[in-house]
Amino acid sequence: MSALAIAVVALGYLLGTFPTAQLVGRRLGFDPTATGSGNPGASNAARVGGMRAGAAVLLGDAGKGALAAGLGYVADGRTLAWFAGAAAVAGHLWPATRRFRGGKGVATAAGVALVCAPLAALPLAALFAVLVKVFGKAAIGSIALAVLLPVGVAALGQRAVEVVVAAVLGLVVVLRHRSNIARLLDGSESVVRTTDPAPGEQA
Numbered sequence: 001m002s003a004l005a006i007a008v009v010a011l012g013y014l015l016g017t018f019p020t021a022q023l024v025g026r027r028l029g030f031d032p033t034a035t036g037s038g039n040p041g042a043s044n045a046a047r048v049g050g051m052r053a054g055a056a057v058l059l060g061d062a063g064k065g066a067l068a069a070g071l072g073y074v075a076d077g078r079t080l081a082w083f084a085g086a087a088a089v090a091g092h093l094w095p096a097t098r099r100f101r102g103g104k105g106v107a108t109a110a111g112v113a114l115v116c117a118p119l120a121a122l123p124l125a126a127l128f129a130v131l132v133k134v135f136g137k138a139a140i141g142s143i144a145l146a147v148l149l150p151v152g153v154a155a156l157g158q159r160a161v162e163v164v165v166a167a168v169l170g171l172v173v174v175l176r177h178r179s180n181i182a183r184l185l186d187g188s189e190s191v192v193r194t195t196d197p198a199p200g201e202q203a
Contacts, residue, residue: 005083008075012068012084016091016108019098020060021045028053033101037190041103043138047190058107064088065111078116078158082165085112089169093176104176106142109169113149116162120152136191139180146173 001009021032021040028049032040036048042061046054065088072084092108094100110128113121127148128141135141150167183189 002076004075005080008072008080008084009087011071012087013091015064015068016088016093017095017097017102018060018064018091019095020064021057021103024053024056024060025049032057039103042107043142046138061092061103061107062111062114064092065108066115067111069112069115073115079162081116082112082162085109085116086165086169088112089172093172104142105169105173106138106145109149109173110145112169113153113166117149117153117156117158117166119156120149124148124152137184137189139177139184139189143174143177143181146170146177 019040021042021044024045025032025048030048030053032038032044032048036044038044042054042058045057065085068088069081069085072081075084089105089108089112091102093102093105095102110121110125113124124145128145131141131144132138147170149170150163153166154163180189
């Protein structure tokens, strides 16, 4: 791997550590790591702070994945884009700036996929939205997206190494949802709220 590629991957990791949920929560008066599920991600932000908070975190986290992948694409094509994007997901999951305690990587991985495999990412995003709407559980959509992402990338005929990176991202996302899977099985998984909280209300 060239020095440029190493630098781009390292930058991707740093982009992934950007604390989107904490910044949004601070602005709206809540700490996503101390309320709800404690996960600094879009679904918990929506659960605690409402749809505006969730949407802001979703866009921010997806944006850092897309930016990292985009930089890789510009520097040396799609394969480096996948690696730089994967580094951003790693930065989101295990941020050195926050004692390696991060989110679950769904939105960041989606941003990577949007740059590296848009023809797979767009229908998967639509499927995610439908599943969340029907079941009210973000984890169901997230797990489906993670499982189907490498299938979509392979169907597009991308290089084997790129399919492998997509599969690793999907596997990591599924593993990060172990507790959600357990709650889905016992019926205790929280429903994503679709309204903003009233003043002074906390979910």
